[in-house]
Amino acid sequence: GENVEQHPSTLSVQEGDSAVIKCTYSDSASNYFPWYKQELGKRPQLIIDIRSNVGEKKDQRIAVTLNKTAKHFSLHITETQPEDSAVYFCASPNQAGTALIFGKGTTLSVSS
């Protein structure tokens, strides 16, 4: 069935370090891979996404890489700051393309 697995579930880093969160997906036809950031008590917000026709996309300190052969995609945050502390979710579309299947989330804590 359709599934997105995300790890690690928690990640603690020092300010300035890099953080990497990894996801795997099951549907080889998936072609869209967004990442959402959810701060405590707030809505999930799209921070970056990638389509299947590219292998990497960057936006300032964040980047997403995609390996379609292995069905993996990863979020990379460089020079982490305390305000990066949040829960991060990866997602990919269901087979019908009408909904997103989310991973279980990674709680990132950045300490100063």
Add this chain to the structure above:
Amino acid sequence: ETGVTQSPTHLIKTRGQQVTLRCSSQSGHNTVSWYQQALGQGPQFIFQYYREEENGRGNFPPRFSGLQFPNYSSELNVNALELDDSALYLCASSLSYSSYGYTFGSGTRLTVV
């Protein structure tokens, strides 16, 4: 440009009761999708409404139902509430029935006691 708004923000209901949650989609968006987010979990797809018709449903029982109105706003109704229905309910609007470019609302926190 207006964002996605949901009401109410918080709600406490008793087991067995019924509840209606509301969502106004972002200006120009004709599709609304509803998600349930249990504590410590990722959002789970309930259903989607596109041009006033249900256009896909997740693994939720029929007591979860919805509506979309001509102005593209939407309601989520849950009958016979159970304790496990306690969650954050999120709606997301988008330009079409695809899952690209979701804008989420702030959610309704439902507690069933």
